Amino acid sequence: MMGSTVFDSFLFRDAFGTAAMREVFSDSGFVERIVRAEVALAGAEATVGVIPRPAAMLIAERADATRLDHDRLRRDTENVGYPILPVVTQLVEQCGDAGRYIHWGATTQDIMDTATVLQCADGLDLISASLDRVRTALRRMAAEHIDTVAAGRTHLQQAVPITFGYRVAVWLSALDRHAERLLEVRARDLMVQFGGAAGTLASLGGGTEGTAIRAALADELGLRDPEITWHVARDGLVAIVGLLASIGGSIGKIALDISIMCADEFGEVAEPFVPGRGASSTMPQKRNPISSELMIAAAKLLRDKSAAMLDAMMQDFERATGPWQVEWAALPEAFLLLSSSLHQADFVLSGLQVDTARMRSNLELSHGLIVAEAVMMALAPMLGRHEAHHAVYEACRRAIDAGTDLAGELQRHAEIAARLGTDKIEALCDPTGYLGSARRMTQAVLDRDVTTPASWNAPSSGSARRPAREDAASR
Incomplete structure (x- = not known):
């Protein structure tokens, strides 16, 4: 068929x-x-x-x-x-x-809901394993590029220098929190259903x-x-699908960053090379970021699945007339979409090609304007923040109009040159000197260990995991 x-x-x-x-x-x-x-x-x-x-x-x-x-x-x-x-x-x-x-x-719903929860338990096993693989790839990448200086961008414009490791660690931090949420959702929402009519x-x-x-x-x-039958209290399944959608959104954010960085104008990364993958039927030079595109599409579709589950929460009295059937379509598709998204992310991030030289050369595109904030903050104690901002703003404007570099315009600005001196201006205009706590925060993410608590164990029958029988507050 x-x-x-x-x-x-x-x-x-x-x-x-x-x-x-x-x-x-x-x-x-x-x-x-x-x-x-x-x-x-x-x-x-x-x-x-x-x-x-x-x-x-x-x-x-x-x-x-x-x-x-x-x-x-x-x-x-x-x-x-x-x-x-x-x-x-x-x-x-x-x-x-x-x-x-x-x-x-x-009753019928007892068995169907229990079977569905068993599917969710096994599906969450697969999601957790895939998420762990993606997190491992990101952790390795963040460590490798902890000192790789790159352009930080806001509103798609160069803002201040960062490291590529910092950007990756931001991606990773969200997924680490999702790993914790997966543990929480298992303990709370994988509930048996048995209530009768x-x-x-x-x-x-x-x-x-x-x-x-x-x-x-x-x-x-x-x-x-559970303490009571949940035939018409569907918050548990809604929470599971909502978490799947949230993980998909975080993966989609990574994919969006990667797809933009793959653009010729950036050229900072490329998806792993596989002959013919992402090829165009008419343009032989094309190498489209197809995995990133699939991850973005999955994120958008997952949002709809979560919305459908939320809509299905409104169930009448002790047995609903219609909303239950919405779950039959939305829930499996949510698991399928996220499984694909994580699979694509594992493929991309395990073999992402990173062009550190291009990252460094892109820092030069603004002719030093990317460190304008560094100069302003150095001047602020001397002139006051407002006056320092105004002085550096004027230097930036002249550099943009004349096509010159910021360091030269700062040298030609009498008051700035007098306050800072040539050596200080040159030091302030070095992007590697204005990275703030990027390294420290990246290392903090790398040092954080999100693992399965010892109180979790696999039951003797079935593949679902459950917490040890203890009060949740003691975990």
Whole structure:
């Protein structure tokens, strides 16, 4: 079957997703997690004593997602509107007499939400690993170029000197914070869902059995046990997709900087060379920054996915009429988009070609104007800041009008020359002498270690991670 969107297109799917992430959010991946949730529910209910242990063991032995009839599932899902009843029907058939205990006390949304959260957990594993690779590449680049002087730019004009390592460290600092947010979102938002018809677990009586089952189910699947059913409180999934969009935005910012620096007029960096990559059909000289363009496109599309999830938060009463289905489209696509963006970023940043000589020559384009602030601040204690600004502004204006360099105009300015002297003016006009705390701040980012806390561990079943059972405030 031919694809109809960039996500399933044989032409574009690897530009807007990765094979690993497509597997997590594939139909078969979703159905497998539905079955996993149903088996885990039976096990949890047996642990609490609600269903017989032999029945739960038989369900675990016989429930097999690979033996489900997919064509039948598709037809029944189209008719019912949800896939859970069709899956449960076939699981009951697989499990014989024990099948009567499948889906005990649960509702459709319990299992679908739990399966979705399991997908999110596995998707976040892939995102975290990709983000770590990108951060490693940036950390290496920032360290290598910690003293590489370059033009700092504001409003696309040269402002003051910086180092390229500083620019990279700014990129890295945002991604380091995102790594921390990924840890937080795991602990808070990867929640099991089990509430029954309207969330009250009434079908399991008024005692403690219902919440005990929910706790055992959460433990079995490596998910958080929430205090209350979240059928219509969708903030957890919204937070996850919002974070994906935010990471995508930070990657998009890096891509925008790189794509501009790749322009012939800048020429300071180039994406890794691969024969034919980024080529034009008519202009043989072209080497377009195609990976950066894909990262920027992903950032823009991720914003829409986050907006859709926010819109879907407005759900009526105890079970919504429509917003839930919005998540089915927005959430998988958000994971796919960010997986692609991080993949492209890893490719670019691991092999980015940096032209340090061009960076240095670009500093000379302004004929010294880039250090005008340095001169002004040196004069300020003598003339006052306002007067110093006015004097240097006049020197800059003359340099621009005459096409001369700032140092020469400063020498010709009687008061400035008298106050500073030739040697001081020459020193102030050296861009390497006006870098402020760029090196110190870059090193501070490099010294910061964002790693997984020791309290995090992988559960014995499933691939989701969970925090150790301790109060969040103690972490």
